[in-house]
Amino acid sequence: MAIKVIGFDADDTLWINENYFREGEKKFCALMHAYLSEEKTMTLLYDNEMNTLDIYGFGIKGFVLSMIETASQIMKTELDNITIDSIVTIGKEMLHKPVELFEGVEQTLQALQHSYRLIVVTKGDLLDQERKLEKSGITHYFHHVEVMSNKHEADYLKLIKHLDIDPSSFLMVGNSLRSDILPVTKIGGKAVYVPYDITWQHETVDTHDLHEIEYATIDKLPDLINLL
């Protein structure tokens, strides 16, 4: 069936995001440096993030709360107000970062806006995603913005139902095999993968899971125009 709706992931597909988390982690590891190695700090932090993912969800606030928990585990009775303030500041700085669009994003949206219904399909913190969209200056290209708490098959099925289209008329474009490509192909939709240099450990997939699923890969977003 012909594609009617194109869903764009936002973080690391339309704009830079993961770099800011990496920066935050670097700063956090520097704070823990006297107590634990960077490698072990990162492992502990990731474990704490995974243990709270079901209650905190994705986004900066949960990340900050996980850093605070990790700092307490690492520093124990040596935890002090300066460390806590520094962690809170890391989060606030992240929440004030500029939104830097990838090259060719506007050109791509412009080229496609009249032939397809373009939507944003993103997960994470509602307010923070709205902040980034507003700062991005590209909201007028989109018919609809969907912020989901997660990107599982069931979430996409709900979206497709809401859009009132056949799954095969839906194309998802994103940088996460786990969140943008796999679940969409599994429910009968189409998917285009635009890898980004940095991928959060949680978003990686077992290559085994990619057997028998079909999707296109492009180097950069504007390649989507020719592909379609």
Add this chain to the structure above:
Amino acid sequence: MAIKVIGFDADDTLWINENYFREGEKKFCALMHAYLSEEKTMTLLYDNEMNTLDIYGFGIKGFVLSMIETASQIMKTELDNITIDSIVTIGKEMLHKPVELFEGVEQTLQALQHSYRLIVVTKGDLLDQERKLEKSGITHYFHHVEVMSNKHEADYLKLIKHLDIDPSSFLMVGNSLRSDILPVTKIGGKAVYVPYDITWQHETVDTHDLHEIEYATIDKLPDLINLL
């Protein structure tokens, strides 16, 4: 125009919520007790919540981050890991609270579900609101659930546009004059106020703002059936 869609606020309209924040605040004040009076602690906490509302938004995670910031300001160099852990625990406990529906909620939804399109219109943390809805066991009464980052006139206008109805066919039911009643009446919708015993300071309004706006007040949700 006849009412077609009824929007229900969730927190403190369908189920208990504010009590859990009050409980959390009490526990926090107890932690600060040796350093600052409850009254001053509460003032400082509220100021911190208001100062970060634009970046953290509504919800438990932002509340926890504000308690942490407040504890650091109050305890300064005496801030310790036990206090930090206790604050993090307050938040986690809140995120695991059961969902306690108010009396007559199901009966009300049951009575209205065939004559109106019922929706949930709530603000706050996306994941946490979804968690509560799921736990509530009443999602099947609702055609649609809208979690907004805020409940200003512009947010309701967007919702009404999305619902593809005239504002005058929309009725909002909720416990917050500021978030559920005022903005809806201002954009030409109808509103029914169901006061709850406890209202967060932020949700109160200047009585002056209530002049010249029309809304009904009911004691408890089931009174809505007779009112309509």
